[in-house]
Amino acid sequence: xxxxxxxxxxxxxxxxxxxxxxxxxxxxxxxxxxxxxxxxxxxxxxxxxxxxxxxxxxxxxxxxxxxxxxxxxxxxxxxxxxxxxxxxxxxxxxxxxxxxxxxxxxxxxxxxxxxxxxxxxxxxxxxxxxxxxxxxxxxxxxxxxxxxxxxxxxxxxxxxxxxxxxxxxxxxxxxxxxxxxxxxxxxxxxxxxxxxxxxxxxxxxxxxxxxxxxxxxxxxxxxxxxxxxxxxxxxxxxxxxxxxxxxxxxxxxxxxxxxxxxxxxxxxxxxxxxxxxxxxxxxxxxxxxxxxxxxxxxxxxxxxxxxxxxxxxxxxxxxxxxxxxxxxxxxxxxxxxxxxxxxxxxxxxxxxxxxxxxxxxxxxxxxx
Amino acid sequence: xxxxxxxxxxxxxxxxxxxxxxxxxxxxxxxxxxxxxxxxxxxxxxxxxxxxxxxxxxxxxxxxxxxxxxxxxxxxxxxxxxxxxxxxxxxxxxxxxxxxxxxxxxxxxxxxxxxxxxxxxxxxxxxxxxxxxxxxxxxxxxxxxxxxxxxxxxxxxxxxxxxxxxxxxxxxxxxxxxxx
Amino acid sequence: xxxxxxxxxxxxxxxxxxxxxxxxxxxxxxxxxxxxxxxxxxxxxxxxxxxxxxxxxxxxxxxxxxxxxxxxxxxxxxxxxxxxxxxxxxxxxxxxxxxxxxxxxxxxxxxxxxxxxxxxxxxxxxxxxxxxxxxxxxxxxxxxxxxxxxxxxxxxxxxxxxxxxxxxxxxxxxxxxxxxxxxxxxxxxxxx
Numbered sequence: 091x092x093x094x095x096x097x098x099x100x101x102x103x104x105x106x107x108x109x110x111x112x113x114x115x116x117x118x119x120x121x122x123x124x125x126x127x128x129x130x131x132x133x134x135x136x137x138x139x140x141x142x143x144x145x146x147x148x149x150x151x152x153x154x155x156x157x158x159x160x161x162x163x164x165x166x167x168x169x170x171x172x173x174x175x176x177x178x179x180x181x182x183x184x185x186x187x188x189x190x191x192x193x194x195x196x197x198x199x200x201x202x203x204x205x206x207x208x209x210x211x212x213x214x215x216x217x218x219x220x221x222x223x224x225x226x227x228x229x230x231x232x233x234x235x236x237x238x239x240x241x242x243x244x245x246x247x248x249x250x251x252x253x254x255x256x257x258x259x260x261x262x263x264x265x266x267x268x269x270x271x272x273x274x275x276x277x278x279x280x281x282x283x284x285x286x287x288x289x290x291x292x293x294x295x296x297x298x299x300x301x302x303x304x305x306x307x308x309x310x311x312x313x314x315x316x317x318x319x320x321x322x323x324x325x326x327x328x329x330x331x332x333x334x335x336x337x338x339x340x341x342x343x344x345x346x347x348x349x350x351x352x353x354x355x356x357x358x359x360x361x362x363x364x365x366x367x368x369x370x371x372x373x374x375x376x377x378x379x380x381x382x383x384x385x386x387x388x389x390x391x392x393x394x395x396x397x398x399x400x401x402x403x404x405x406x407x408x409x410x411x412x413x414x415x416x417x418x419x420x421x422x423x424x425x426x427x428x429x430x431x432x433x434x435x436x437x438x439x440x441x442x443x444x445x446x447x448x449x450x451x452x453x454x455x456x457x458x
Numbered sequence: 459x460x461x462x463x464x465x466x467x468x469x470x471x472x473x474x475x476x477x478x479x480x481x482x483x484x485x486x487x488x489x490x491x492x493x494x495x496x497x498x499x500x501x502x503x504x505x506x507x508x509x510x511x512x513x514x515x516x517x518x519x520x521x522x523x524x525x526x527x528x529x530x531x532x533x534x535x536x537x538x539x540x541x542x543x544x545x546x547x548x549x550x551x552x553x554x555x556x557x558x559x560x561x562x563x564x565x566x567x568x569x570x571x572x573x574x575x576x577x578x579x580x581x582x583x584x585x586x587x588x589x590x591x592x593x594x595x596x597x598x599x600x601x602x603x604x605x606x607x608x609x610x611x612x613x614x615x616x617x618x619x620x621x622x623x624x625x626x627x628x629x630x631x632x633x634x635x636x637x638x
Numbered sequence: 639x640x641x642x643x644x645x646x647x648x649x650x651x652x653x654x655x656x657x658x659x660x661x662x663x664x665x666x667x668x669x670x671x672x673x674x675x676x677x678x679x680x681x682x683x684x685x686x687x688x689x690x691x692x693x694x695x696x697x698x699x700x701x702x703x704x705x706x707x708x709x710x711x712x713x714x715x716x717x718x719x720x721x722x723x724x725x726x727x728x729x730x731x732x733x734x735x736x737x738x739x740x741x742x743x744x745x746x747x748x749x750x751x752x753x754x755x756x757x758x759x760x761x762x763x764x765x766x767x768x769x770x771x772x773x774x775x776x777x778x779x780x781x782x783x784x785x786x787x788x789x790x791x792x793x794x795x796x797x798x799x800x801x802x803x804x805x806x807x808x809x810x811x812x813x814x815x816x817x818x819x820x821x822x823x824x825x826x827x828x829x830x
Contacts, residue, residue, distance in 0.1 A: 144535060233510045242562045254510075298654040304710075323683065393710065406715055428762055
């Protein structure tokens with residue numbers, strides 16, 4: 091009889107509740123998930139292999155595509171690894187602009203992530219609002235970088251262009267606008283009874299379990315450990331910028347969502363601070379032209395704090411115009427496979443999409 | 459708990475449950491984020507029209523300054539640019555395939571004579587896929603004018619539509635505007 | 639700003655105490671216990687250890703005891719010129735904010751090394767990917783099942799001698815194009 095007690099269902103990649111392009115094979119007993127197996131690979135584009143056959147600069151057009159909602163961390167981490175191998179010093183203004191771009195990207199990603207979470211509990215107003223606000227951030231990106239989603243703006247040695255003159259004013263205006271919207275998101279989403287019932291106590295994890303399983307970023311901070319690569323291993327201009335590391339101790343779905351909500355506020359604070367402290371000078375170090383760009387032999391692992399967790403680029407150069415190998419460590423590589431498989435066990439089927447969305451799993455960086 | 463206290467709690471509960479939902483009514487007055495393209499113009503937060511000057515769209519290339527060095531073809535990460543022979547021209551000219559182009563703008567960055575530019579035009583409409591591979595020129599060529607729609611041209615109101623329907627010979631394209 | 643509304647949820651957090659051994663101390667400790675290893679301090683926050691693959695488990699266990707408990711990544715590099723495959727274990731300490739790269743080398747022919755997933759749990763997925771993409775075997779890992787490549791019959795595709803273009807021409811009938819920028823051609827026949 092045991093054979094008939096469990097049902098296997100395939101959840102995704104076409105399911106509206108799935109968080110991106112991957113599938114789950116869930117073994118259910120009634121409504122409870124007893125075993126989950128993640129099936130990635132729907133988005134595998136062999137970026138690491140492609141990068142071996144493109145020049146250092148051509149790869150800048152390739153790497154942002156690894157993570158769609160938060161593309162700038164890729165360019166930044168890749169450029170930082172190259173700069174470290176070459177011993178290039180980025181001008182201060184370049185670093186400040188990089189920080190602003192990275193924070194705008196985090197802001198956009200968190201707004202999108204929160205919206206996705208709202209969609210997962212059936213609160214469709216929130217995604218409409220957050221994506222509407224995200225559009226203003228995309229407008230800022232367009233005015234600064236020339237691209238809306240993929241910016242290809244961070245460059246080994248700095249950033250490609252300086253800011254337009256009226257851009258800081260516009261950025262501050264957008265920040266004011268988004269900050270004014272944050273309380274309404276709070277009262278819409280976090281004060282809702284449905285959110286309370288669905289997210290509170292959902293799949294709680296402890297700090298030691300999270301560290302053991304390689305959970306990073308906002309999900310780890312939601313368990314109470316105060317870690318943030320922006321502060322622990324400062325890159326760009328974060329050493330000189332003023333921000334708090336948000337931690338909550340509950341480690342459940344609500345804490346994971348709240349950390350993201352608070353981090354939106356912190357990103358706004360960082361952007362304002364960076365615009366205020368913006369130094370003058372060049373934005374890019376003097377580097378050889380892109381077609382004659384050579385990187386001496388060496389290797390470096392550069393990591394940045396993305397909206398989803400630790401993003402790392404391990405770049406190996408053997409000298410010459412092409413990288414020898416680039417290994418991309420995406421946060422979802424651990425969150426999306428092993429951690430999720432464990433967290434989904436003994437949860438209800440209805441909560442599967444919510445847990446996945448709460449972890450902010452981004453399948454493109456599992457597949458690459 | 460004193461009866462007075464309970465009453466206060468009931469009152470706040472009443473306010474929370476009954477009055478607050480009405481605060482949502484103010485969103486009725488809020489304008490939607492979506493715009494009715496192309497009848498409405500997409501503006502940024504300060505009301506300035508988008509796309510901005512920096513937007514990376516369809517290429518233009520000044521043939522007088524272009525020295526046909528081929529650097530744009532070499533840097534292109536997508537292999538979208540090819541140097542081709544042109545009838546009546548001694549030099550080879552870059553030909554861009556928009557099926558491949560990722561609009562990174564590296565060709566513009568690497569151009570030693572500053573002849574290659576990406577305009578903020580991005581609307582190109584045709585059924586024939588071959589139209590999307592062409593030689594960018596400084597002035598958009600006659601045949602391109604048919605397919606590349608100047609983004610400003612898209613911003614017409616209903617009156618203009620009716621007018622255009624009445625006069626089918628209305629000018630379709632516009633002159634490619636320079637970025638810098 | 640509103641107060642955190644979660645205060646009534648009881649916290650289940652166990653006490654997690656990050657270790658505070660710095661990179662320099664950890665390298666010294668490793669060197670004292672296993673003197674044959676090549677250790678290198680790259681900067682105050684970065685160190686490198688070169689180990690034989692048979693004792694990497696021991697080294698990683700010691701590093702974890704010293705507080706390097708975040709397993710950031712496991713990178714695999716095909717060093718085709720030296721006829722070997724390099725594995726790089728990246729570990730990070732939340733306490734001392736240091737990063738240590740443990741590098742180990744395997745022969746290129748039938749590479750195989752013990753799994754480290756019992757020491758660092760996240761390695762289970764990294765090893766699964768490397769098994770598929772580089773053909774490195776990790777005895778002891780229970781999840782070495784098909785990961786990304788479905789119905790794949792060719793050689794491990796991330797190896798340097800795998801010619802992507804030839805594979806595409808053969809399987810999908812895509813014509814070769816002369817690329818304006820000539821990328822490095824993969825070597826034919828990795829045995830040299």
